[in-house]
Amino acid sequence: MDVVSFLLPLGYAAIIVLVTWAIARVASTLVGRILRQSRPLLAAQIRRSVWLLIWLIGLVTAIEEVGVPSDILLLIVALFGVGVILTIREALENAGAKYFADVFIPFKVGDSIRVQGHSGKVIEINSMSTILLGDDNTLVSVPNTVLMREAVVNTTPQxxxxxxxxxxxxxxxxxxxxxxxxxxxxxxxxxxxxxxxxxxxxxxxxxxxxxxxxxxxxxxxxxxxxxxxxxxxxxxxxxxxxxxxxxxxxxxxxxxxxxxx
Amino acid sequence: MDPLRLCVNTQTPLVRFRETGTAKKKKAPPETTNLSDLTDGVDYTFSPGGVTRMVFPLVRRMIREGTLRDAHWVALNPTGPDTVRAGGLTLHSVHLPKDRLKSYGIVKETLWGAAHRTVQDTPPDEDVFWTDDFSEYAYYNRLTAEVIGELDQRYDFDLFYIHDFQQLPMGQMLGPLKPKIYRWHIPFEQSAIPDHWKELLTTYFDSYDVIVVSAGRYREALKSFGYSGKVRKIYPYVDPRAYSRPPRRERAAVRRRLGLREDDDVVLVVARMDPMKGQDRAIRAFAGLASRYPRLRLVLVGNGSFSSSKGGLGLSKGSRWREELEGLARRLSVGNRVVFAGHVPQRELDALYETCRFTVLPSIEEGFGLVVVEGWLHSKAALVTERAGIAELVAEGKNGLLIDPDRPEEMGEAMRLLLDDEERARQIGGRGYETSKQCSLDAGVRAETEMITHLVGR
Structure with missing residues (x-):
């Protein structure tokens, strides 16, 4: 009997995870279809957000089902998150800026840009910075946060x-x-x-x-x-x-x- | 430098396989056919031209010298087995479906025609890059890129060496991660390229680390065109040891086979059957001299290209052109004095070089003109079109005579000069032999190795 009462919530939780997986997949596909005529990167971000939200709700529900109070769990996650944010604040800012830059900044690898007095060809965009190859063959690393704050001039013809x-x-x-x-x-x-x-x-x-x-x-x-x-x-x-x-x-x-x- | 793994890509395959040969029966993978198990002339033949004369000896030499560990060669070969081992070299066939071959052929002929200025009936605003045919051209190149990509997963190449204008999109399709050299073999004149092609061609050119051209003027033209990357000029080259001097008996046999008398004077044109090669110009010039030199014969060696062959793209350009030339010779009353020899084996070609008084390269446009070097290796004087890449190696009257293919009477005059002054022709041929050393395999391997070492950086 004890075994059954132990296993039953686990079974429910597993079913919730499965259902969450299915809903996330269907929702993601639906959102993709609805937004297929909008800007591709924006559509991808919205799909990702919807997918993430469904999984978050599903996982919290599943955890509650096995008897772990979700408010305590959320508190621990939140405290852990605050700690991480304080520790790697700059890195996160850059990564966040990269996330938004994908959508809103009008340049790509191969373009020539000018920003904060630096100019050159974009040879890499990573999660921390954007690397420019300067006209004098120097490498310039521009933090992604700078790209969000400053005016970026794309000098690529056309x-x-x-x-x-x-x-x-x-x-x-x-x-x-x-x-x-x-x-x-x-x-x-x-x-x-x-x-x-x-x-x-x-x-x-x-x-x-x-x-x-x-x-x-x-x-x-x-x-x-x-x-x-x-x-x-x-x-x-x-x-x-x-x-x-x-x-x-x-x-x-x-x-x-x-x-x- | 550690030995490198090289992937070569050409449109024309090194060997063409006969539909009925043993190789076809062995096609089913994963069995790999070995070239040494097959018979040259029965199961396969080496493709005439640059792939056999130049690229193959280069790869073999670099393997022998330890520059390369091994090499893989990917080429369009609709009738070839998937994989063929040839020493340290492995040949891989790209099988383009027949229904796509035609469209691919149309695009490649358009690009080729523009570069050689032979396309005269194309409206100036027609843009081949927006046609359905171009989608098939992209299909062929992507298919090739997929084959190379799979091989790269398996063998982890250090370098890609892409040849031929037909493969131009490969650099962009293979991605930026590994060094890529591109060899542009055909002429490159900025004025021949339609303005509206510039952007796409530049995109493709920019995807390579180095572009190799066959003459200094193409290098300058490429820079003027807007390409800002590295350009190297490396003269095409041949291995002098691949050429022989057949004895009198063999030369006589070739003469007999082609219906030439012992005392006939032979003017030799070696070129595939193609309007761009200007054989019609040579026939016109020859016709102007025919009555003055009753024993003079014009011998045209060569047939269609890979594109014209049944095992290739099946385009009928070669046979059509030959019919036109035969008609022209008849109309000019020299039909019985112009000999169409077709493709001849190397030994017979050597015999013809030895037999002839001089060679003529009458092309309207010509990327380089290796046949001039072949004639020089036999110490024969050459009349060389001023529109060939090799023209920059010809010092007028010293090692050859430059001709304008649009002026047959001038070409005839140059022929007369060499026919009337045998000693001068001999001296010019001798100096040509010295010039040929700039186009030797040794010189080519040195230049290529230096370039590759510099590029790969190890």
Missing amino acids: AWKEVIIPITIRNDIDLPAFESAVLKSVNKLKPSLDSRFPPVMTMRSKGPQSTELSLSIMVSRPEQRDAITAEVNKRVAELVESMSKAKKQGNAADRSPAGPA
Whole structure:
């Protein structure tokens, strides 16, 4: 009997964790779909926040279920958090600034910028600082907090035109075919894009499950930037969806007895 | 320096495989075919041109000298086995699906035509980079990048060496983490590149650590174009030991096979069948001399490129051009004095070099012109188009004669000069032999090793 009363809450907690996992996944996908026409980095941040919030609620509920008072737990976490913040305040400021910089600061690796009297080409953006290669071959490290406080001038020619669309695809999608399909689709938007800059896809990283890509396009008129970004996002999302679906159907056909040998 | 692991990438494969050869039957992975188990001429043939003459000897020499530990060579090879071992070198085939080959071919011909100024009927505002065909060109390059990426996971290369304009996007696709050299083999003149191509080409160029070109003027043009990275000029090179002087008996046999009499004077053009190679100019110049020199024969060696071959892209450019040239020769009443030799094995080519009075490179545009060096290695004088990279090595009247391919009468005059003054032709050929040392494998390996050592930094 004691064993049952001990195991039962654990079982409930496990179920809560499972349900939380499912809700977080569905919510994240839904938010992604709803926001697929908005700015990609902003959409990614909102998805991440929703995911985090659901997990936080789920975990606190699960912990309460096993009998640990959540208020004490939250107090301990809060005190620990305050301690960490006081200890590594500057690092956190920089990391936080990097987090916001991803969304709001209009430059990327490869751009030339000027900030606080320093100028150079951005060769790295890490969680603490942004590294510039100066015109005289010197390296300048600019703390990310400075980028949030100070005016940053992006001196890259045509910088205002460039829109970078981050894309994630599963590794079972044929990357060359996907890239080819994306280019074909985006090429149709040529009248709204700067014809001197055809779209270029770049692979940012390849993990065991998925590949991070970015698609660079150049809009021809600044007022169309958001509309074009939304349209490209929509087209890319549709392609990811249709190729994923085709892949799943292909796999299902391969598994079925009537499928190809 | 520790021996390096190199990955070479070209469009043209080192060897072309016959559809019916043993290699095809052995295609199923993971079995790796060994080139030594196959028969040259039956299962495969070495691709003519730079990959066999230049890149292959370079890689072999660098492995032998310990600069390289081993090398992997990735190339488009629709009919090739997945992997072929060739000594310290492993060849990997990229299999581009047939339905995508055509579009890829269209883009590459457009880029090539622009660089060689042979595209005359393309509207100036047509932008190949926005077409569906270009998406297939990107497909081919991404497919190649995927193959190289997988190999890199397995072998952890120290360096990528990308050749040919067809592979230009590779630098951007392979990412910034490892050193990448790009060799631009074809002509590069800023005025030949449409303005609206500049931005994308610059993006691609900028993704390499070093760009190697074949002549000083291409280096200057690349800088004027806006490329601010490192550019090296390394003259293309051949291994002089790969060339021989066949005895009289063999030379006579080749003459007989091609229908040439013992006392015929031969003017030799060695070039693949392509309008850019300007064989039509040579035929026109030759026709102007034909009545004055009744024993003079023009021999055209070469057939289509990898792109024209059935095992390659299957474009019919080579055979179309040959038909045009045959028609031209007939119209100019020299049909029976122009010999179309097609592709000939190296030994026969050596015999023809030995047999000829001089060689002609009549190209409209030419990245470099290694065939001039081949003629020089046989101490033969050369008429060289002023639009070839090698023209900067020709001192007028000393080691060759420069010609304008658009002026056949001047070309004919230069031919007459060498035909009438045999001693002068011999002296020019002798000095050409000395010049050829600048384009020897030894010189090339020195320059390439120095560049690679500097780039990899160990």
